[in-house]
Amino acid sequence: MGKIGVWLVGARGSVATTAIAGAAALRAGLAETTGCVTELPDFAGADLPGLGELVFGGHDVVDTPLVKRAERLVAAGVLPPALSGAVAAELDAAEARLRPAPSDGGRAAIDQVIADLAEFGKGLDHVVVLNVASTEPPCPPHTAHASLAALEGHEDVLPASSLYAYAAFRAGCGFVDFTPSTGARLPALDELARTAGVPYAGRDGKTGETLLRSVLAPMFAQRGLDVLAWSGTNLLGGGDGATLADPGPAASKNASKQQVLQQNLGHPVDGEVHIDHVPALGDWKTAWDHVLFAGFLGTRMTLQLTWQGCDSALAAPLVLDLARLTGKACRDGVAGPVADFGFFFKDPVGAGPHDLASQYAALRAWAHR
Structure with a gap:
């Protein structure tokens, strides 16, 4: 079915490292699928991308290699003792696809992210940008209500999470915000996602x-x-x-x-x-x-x-779930907010239920549509 690229913003953080190491462990049969919603019987036959179809890359502001980061998570008791060595080759492969986060803001940052996504996406079916970086302060009101036309040429007013969403949509990629940052939660970016014909979801993963x-x-x-x-x-x-x-x-x-x-x-x-x-x-x-x-x-x-x-063990399987589900949304040509992914978020986009049972039913129905 082709490969799905998963571009992680904050790729060397605890959640991202646990997700990358966990996916490698699951592919190798070294771990159970505990915590992975899309591996439940309710999602069998839903035509989701397999874990073996996920290819990881990303941006980060730090340069600690993923293998070293995984070793620290082992020492902290987050990852099983033998795991970092067992999946070192896959961590090194992902490390080779990581790039420094943009040092500037505005248009320069957007152009750099677009270029990095284009290079990463070569040979892949679709790319999903997934924000697991640090939480930002709320977006200023004058930016939150700006139209797409008003933002053109003034991208420097966007917070980093929204710059990534902007770049993702321009590059034809899906976008998921696992943080409570602004991300794609702006009318201008909603318009851009719909125009570009790509899906987005978020925000703030619901883990505890x-x-x-x-x-x-x-x-x-x-x-x-x-x-x-x-x-x-x-x-x-x-x-x-x-x-x-x-x-x-x-x-x-x-x-x-x-x-x-x-x-x-x-x-x-x-x-x-x-x-x-x-x-x-x-x-x-x-x-x-x-x-x-x-x-x-x-x-x-x-x-x-x-x-x-x-936190990392609770969030990482949901990151894998969202990568698979958003990959399916990209393959199916879904455009704009995917309210049916609200099961995963505290403050979900779109109009949908907020109780967990109804959200689960909506997610299951969406996956089988």
Whole structure:
């Protein structure tokens, strides 16, 4: 069926390295498909690109080789001890396809990304650009509402994630934003994607606390229980925690997290999400949630829960799922936002359900269409 190129923005980060190493391990039969949604029986016969059809490349601002990055993830307990050596050849092959991230912004950056994508895409069926880089602050309002015509010649106002989306669409590639950054979430870029006839999806992968919220919030609504307040505290280590210690990127993440509650409950609730950087946690994260709700006759009750997980191990299989699904969308000629991929995101594009069960049903139906 041809190869699908997967161009990772932030290709030497923990999530990207885990995804590349994991795909190699699955191809070699060294690991189970645990966590891979597209490997579930519900997706058998969906004509998705196989894991063996995925070819990895990407950009990053750091130059640590993928093999060294994988060794560090082994030492941190993220990857199995023998894995980095067993898949070293595949990591080296991907390393040879990585390029330095653009050092400039605006038109120069877009032209460089387009050129890199064109070179990478030689001999491939389609290319999907997947953003797993650090979270950005929210986009300024004057940029968020600009038309495509207004942006032409003024691309320097775009944040980095949107520059990548712009370049991807110009290069005829699909685009997925796994972060809460702006990405393709601009009217101008939506217009460009539709004109170019390419799909996009996002944003902000749903891997932990918000995954639980997308299951529990509908439960309260469907049982007629009145949620009065929902507060959360997140402890994050690693690069993600360091990035989100900055109030700007943290604002993007918190806004994305709150979408799930409001959409499923039908109204805003008291309470905030707090994110604390704890470097000693490394790639692990802990989330505490406190839910105050009222039942029959106004009786007040609470739900408290704790979620602990390894961010890279939770996110990497979803990156592979999205690469396969978006590759299929490219092959099928889908253009514009793919709302049916909302299952994977906190703040999905397009008009679709926000409860996990309905999102899963929509994803399964889309895959078999």
